[in-house]
Amino acid sequence: MNLYESKILIVDDEPDILRMVGELLKKEGYVHVDLASDCCMAKRMFGTVEYHMVLLDVMLPDGDGFTLFDEIRCVAEVPVIFLSARDEDTARLRGLGLGADDYITKPFLPQELLLRIRAVLRRTYHMEDIVKNDTVGDAVINWSAGTIQTPDSEYLLTAKEYALLKKLCENRGRILSINILCDTLWSDGSYGYENSLMVHIRRLREKLEKNPSKPEHLLTARGLGYKLV
Amino acid sequence: MNLYESKILIVDDEPDILRMVGELLKKEGYVHVDLASDCCMAKRMFGTVEYHMVLLDVMLPDGDGFTLFDEIRCVAEVPVIFLSARDEDTARLRGLGLGADDYITKPFLPQELLLRIRAVLRRTYHMEDIVKNDTVGDAVINWSAGTIQTPDSEYLLTAKEYALLKKLCENRGRILSINILCDTLWSDGSYGYENSLMVHIRRLREKLEKNPSKPEHLLTARGLGYKLV
DNA sequence: GGGAACCTTACATTTACCTTAAAAATTCGG
DNA sequence: CCGAATTTTTAAGGTAAATGTAAGGTTCCC
Secondary structure (H helix, E strand, O other): HHHOOOEEEEOOOHHHHHHHHHHHHHHHHOEEEEEEEHHHHHHHHHHHOOOOEEEEOOOOOOOOOHHHHHHHHHHHHOOOOEOOOOOOHHHHHHHHOOOOOOEEEEEOOOOHHHHHHHHHHHHHHHOOOOOEEEEEOOEEOOOOOEEEOOOOEEEOHHHHHHHHHHHHHHHOOOOOOHHHHHHOOOOOOOOOOHOOOOOOOHHHHHHHHOOOOOOOOEEEEOOOOOEEE | OOHOOEEEEEEOOHHHHHHHHHHHHHHHOOOOEEEEEEEEHHHHHHHHHOOEEEEOOOOOOOOOHHHHHHHHHHHHHOOEEEEOOHHHHHHHHHHOOOOOEEEHHHOOOOHHHHHHHHHHHHHHHHOOOOOOOOOOOOOOEEEEOEEOOOOEEEEEOHHHHHHHHHHHHOOOOOOOOOOOOHHHHOOOOOOOOOHHHHHHHHHHHHOOOOOOOOOEEEEEOOEEEEEEE
């Protein structure tokens, strides 16, 4: 699974903070973000959705974050980051050592929160970090939209093109053998797809290169494979 | 009244800040935003329009913000947020306790200013926080009413359609995989709902698109998912 | 010059998605 | 609690976009 597909629950009683953090995560790219303003609501949501991560305020109108934390941990091994307003809480968190994965004190820098969330998700679920927008020459690849933007026009990527280009981008500058590329496109033991691969390469070149027949970025290494530079 | 219909006056002598803040508010959705670059201008505008909120710089070319504040408060009980460049001003504000509703020091994060404005408006006028209407092409989505308005007619959204459209709107421009969409519609571990999802997509298209069979906004990315543009 | 590796194009096929109608489930008013 | 109305799901045949195939062309290198 992809980092940004993690389901995250935010529990905080201040509506502004709640919305702000929610929008921050959405904007960063997290697809599934839910909000709860008190323990009761949080528990209800926790019953219906399997979250990958919980951001938990210490102060809540109907009970404190610590007890909610215990209740959550009884049910699932989901990682938790505490958001605390006061330093005392932080001290208490540190002292208790009750197994929170991280804590951060308000006010915090948005960037810092994002970093910590990503760090926790990565070490809990061993998720690969996904790429932001890549560029190939003048072309901008927008992975989340599945598009290639060139100065002249915008192209949609098909599923195979997407997978192929991704593999090439992840190994930029490195030659990938035809075998390896076929393996990533056709999971079933794959011989006989060499020509098909060629056609996909051609189609990518038509979307990436000025002159697809004289490629400047998606190059062929005769007898070895292809590489993206 | 709606939060975003509040009339707001910004008073600041730095033209760049003035324009920046003005555009920020406009972009956020505030419909009525006026700008003034000095006390004189501010007073003139204040005579002609009944503002709901004033953002006031402390430093002004023809008098300071504090006296302007007093003059304003003699006339109307309008809430004021001070924008101060220096920490000393902040200290003075705090000390004076002259009844400003909030203050924020430059430079500030756009997001923070928006939050504070919203908070002040809410507690002054007891405005319900409204969900901003989204639009998809010519169609206006009214979340609180659960309707879609098109030039031709008005449709009611069913529960599933509502949830689906919301998810797509929250991730506008981003491809959402069929898996993710199914997860949001059927929280219980959900396989076998792919076809059902398709039908809901079709129904949404019938309410959103000119020609549901040639969608221009709710697009399918074959092999990848769906996206709203 | 000739073979090998790769390109290119047009066309065939396949698969993922569309569409519709009808069945099942749910909601709602009496 | 029952029946009507609405919503949701299932099912099945249809469609076209994405993919695969094949055949002739090009380039490279010995």
